[in-house]
Every structure is written in C-alpha cells, then in structure tokens.
Amino acid sequence: MAKTTTHGINQPSVETILTHTGRHPEQQFGFVNTPVYRGSTILFGTLEELESTKPRYDYGRTGNPSASSVSDLVTVLEGAAGTVLCPSGLSAISTALLSVVQAGDHILITDTAYSPTRRFSDSVLARLGVTVEYYDPRLAGGVAALVTEKTRVIFVESPGSLTFEMQDLRAIVAAAQKSGAYVIVDNSWATPLYHRPLEHGADLVVHAGTKMFVGHSDAMFGTVSASPRAWKALQETHRAMGTCASPDDIFLAARGLRTLALRMERHGAQSVELATWLETQPGVRAVYHPALPSHPDHAIYKRDFSGSGSLFAFLLDPAPRERLAAMLDGLSLFGMGWSWGGYESLLLPIYPQKTRTAVPWHTEGNMLRIHVGLEGVEDLRADLAAGLERYRG
Numbered sequence: 473m474a475k476t477t478t479h480g481i482n483q484p485s486v487e488t489i490l491t492h493t494g495r496h497p498e499q500q501f502g503f504v505n506t507p508v509y510r511g512s513t514i515l516f517g518t519l520e521e522l523e524s525t526k527p528r529y530d531y532g533r534t535g536n537p538s539a540s541s542v543s544d545l546v547t548v549l550e551g552a553a554g555t556v557l558c559p560s561g562l563s564a565i566s567t568a569l570l571s572v573v574q575a576g577d578h579i580l581i582t583d584t585a586y587s588p589t590r591r592f593s594d595s596v597l598a599r600l601g602v603t604v605e606y607y608d609p610r611l612a613g614g615v616a617a618l619v620t621e622k623t624r625v626i627f628v629e630s631p632g633s634l635t636f637e638m639q640d641l642r643a644i645v646a647a648a649q650k651s652g653a654y655v656i657v658d659n660s661w662a663t664p665l666y667h668r669p670l671e672h673g674a675d676l677v678v679h680a681g682t683k684m685f686v687g688h689s690d691a692m693f694g695t696v697s698a699s700p701r702a703w704k705a706l707q708e709t710h711r712a713m714g715t716c717a718s719p720d721d722i723f724l725a726a727r728g729l730r731t732l733a734l735r736m737e738r739h740g741a742q743s744v745e746l747a748t749w750l751e752t753q754p755g756v757r758a759v760y761h762p763a764l765p766s767h768p769d770h771a772i773y774k775r776d777f778s779g780s781g782s783l784f785a786f787l788l789d790p791a792p793r794e795r796l797a798a799m800l801d802g803l804s805l806f807g808m809g810w811s812w813g814g815y816e817s818l819l820l821p822i823y824p825q826k827t828r829t830a831v832p833w834h835t836e837g838n839m840l841r842i843h844v845g846l847e848g849v850e851d852l853r854a855d856l857a858a859g860l861e862r863y864r865g
C-alpha cells in the first residue's frame with residue numbers, strides 16, 4: 473500500500489508534512505493527489521446510514537475529502553485542534569471574529585490590520601453591538617491598559633499590512649488573560665512555516681490562503697485554525713454561516729501547499745536581498761522590512777519568526793505624481809495590482825495615512841508596497857533600478 477502518512481516518523485520536518493499530510497492514495501485508486509470532489513448530494517445506501525448521527529460526509533457544504541485533505545494539512549502546520557476552510561481570506565477573518573464575539577463585547581484591533589478587517593468590524597460588528605477600538609501595534613504589553621472586563625478579542629496582524637510593524641505576541645497574549653480575551657492572529661505574511669501563533673498562546677490563526685498557500689494568483693481561499701478552547705465555537709459558527717470554499721479552489725490550495733516551503737524560501741531570500749539593496753539607493757528614504765537589522769522591531773522578528781515573507785514597503789523622496797507614474801507605468805517585470813503571494817512580482821503605491829486612526833501615519837513622499845516573486849533577482853533589481861531612475865527624473 474502507498475505510504476501516505478507521516479506515522480512512524482519521529483517529528484517529521486515541515487517539508488515532509490507539506491509533501492505527505494492530507495493525501496490518501498489508497499482511498500483513490502492509487503492516484504497521488506486527492507481529486508476535486510465536486511458535489512452537493514451525497515447518497516446513503518441504507519436508512520441506518522442516512523440517519524446516523526456521525527456520517528463522515530453528509531452534504532457538500534459541510535465537507536468532502538478535498539476539504540479534509542487541506543484542513544488536515546493546515547491543522548498540522550499550525551499545531552491546531554482543527555481548521556475550517558473559507559471562500560476568501562476576508563471570509564476567514566469574519567468567521568474567526570464571529571465565532572467569539574457577542575453583543576456588548578469590546579474588541580481591540582491592531583491599527584495596522586488589513587483594511588477590509590477594519591471595514592468588517594466597523595460596519596457589521598459595530599451594527600451587532602460590538603465596540604471596536606484600534607491600538608498602536610507597538611504597544612506590546614501596554615495593550616493591557618486598554619483591556620477591560622468586556623474585552624473579548626485582541627486581533628493581531630504581524631507584521632502589519634502596509635507599514636510592517638511587528639507585534640509582541642507573547643506580551644499581548646499575557647495582556648489578554650486579564651479578561652480571558654481570545655487572541656486572533658492574521659498570519660498570512662509569514663505562513664505557518666515561519667511563525668506559529670498558537671505556540672505563543674494565540675487562540676485563532678487566520679490565513680489569506682489566496683496569497684502564499686495558493687501561490688499562483690489563480691484562486692480565492694482562506695483558513696482559520698483554532699486552539700482547543702476556540703475550536704468548538706469556530707466549527708459551529710463556520711457550519712452555521714455556510715461559508716464553504718469551492719472544491720476547485722481547495723484543489724488549487726492543496727497543489728500550492730505542496731511547494732510552499734520551496735517557494736517561501738525563494739520569496740523570502742529575494743525580498744531580503746532587494747530590501748537590503750533598496751536601503752542603499754539614492755532617493756529611498758526608508759525601507760519597512762522586519763527581516764532587516766535596521767527595522768525597529770527586528771528583535772521581535774528574530775525571536776518569534778524563523779524566516780521572511782515576500783512582502784515589504786519602502787518610501788521615496790517626495791516627487792510629483794507624473795514621476796511616480798513614469799516609474800510604475802514603465803516597469804517591465806513588476807505588475808501593478810492588488811493582492812500578492814503569487815509567483816510573479818508586484819509593485820504598487822500605498823497610502824497608510826488613509827486607514828490609520830490610533831497612530832496617525834505621517835510621511836512625506838511616495839510609499840510603495842512590493843511583493844517579490846520568483847523571477848531572477850538580478851532582473852528584478854534591474855527593473856527597479858530603471859524605475860527609480862525614471863522617478864528621480
């Protein structure tokens with residue numbers, strides 16, 4: 473019989489887990505990969521099976537072998553009690569939040585949260601009677617001063633979207649204990665390869681699977697993994713809301729995950745290389761990349777993360793919009809588009825001052841966010857160098 477599990481191997485490496493976990497060829501005529509189980513209706517042979525209280529699968533929305541293959545894998549990667557799959561990263565975020573909040577609760581969200589996380593909280597959660605407060609991502613243990621007996625959630629994203637501040641997760645977990653709050657972490661940047669928030673005491677970990685898990689810019693996908701204390705409510709909420717992921721998109725996530733370690737290694741190395749180079753370029757005022765020793769939160773990165781993501785930002789000297797357009801419109805390799813995590817590089821202007829509320833963001837000049845893809849790094853550097861040249865005019 474095909475060997476498809478990691479049983480009997482003492483502490484398999486993450487590469488081995490990515491390669492083997494969640495596949496069951498012996499149940500699929502020996503085919504290596506779990507096929508796309510596309511379907512709503514599942515047939516039962518007998519009345520007893522139909523009315524059994526614990527069928528493995530009963531209806532397309534509530535699970536199928538394609539979904540189990542990926543949720544089992546992400547559960548092992550995050551060291552979780554269980555994982556639910558969602559049709560997008562944002563859906564994973566809203567599912568995680570809704571699994572723990574109720575009317576009258578107070579929640580704390582990092583000021584650097586992905587802006588749709590803010591929009592969901594400020595609109596839907598606020599309407600349901602939840603008080604939403606944003607905190608300085610660098611508060612660390614100081615967040616305890618904001619925790620009241622009503623505080624139900626502390627939402628962490630580290631490094632944060634756009635500006636890449638790191639958060640002291642251990643200190644935040646300790647502060648959360650004051651009210652028994654759930655700590656939710658958006659771990660999309662590092663992936664479970666480089667950071668495992670549940671090991672630091674978080675309760676729920678969210679991934680925009682659209683990004684690094686899928687890895688090829690061809691599907692929308694999200695996951696939420698839970699600690700034992702958060703798992704039951706997460707599972708029930710996910711089931712009640714009906715936010716299931718498409719089997720085709722799950723298949724693309726499964727395919728992407730098999731090569732996640734290789735891709736992350738290359739994305740991370742090339743992103744550090746380009747960030748280091750950018751720091752030396754005339755006209756570059758600042759580079760916001762936590763893996764660089766110059767980053768103010770580099771110590772937290774060194775302590776809690778074992779590798780770098782693909783994404784960072786940098787700030788250019790002020791220049792008119794035409795110069796920015798000349799830089800961006802003339803790029804040959806970097807694409808301009810929302811999202812990140814695919815094999816191809818992206819570069820676009822960002823405006824953190826438009827979303828921040830707890831700690832207003834003041835910088836002069838144009839800020840850009842870069843996703844470093846898998847192209848040859850020399851070619852990417854040349855494309856950027858020519859772009860900077862056009863920017864300087």
Ligand SMILES: *Cc1c(COP(=O)(O)O)cnc(C)c1O
Binds near residue numbers: 563681
């Ligand atoms: C893109 C992104 C999300 C949302 O994922 P979608 O699949 O686009 O809904 C959440 N968090 C972070 C940090 C992201 O970059």
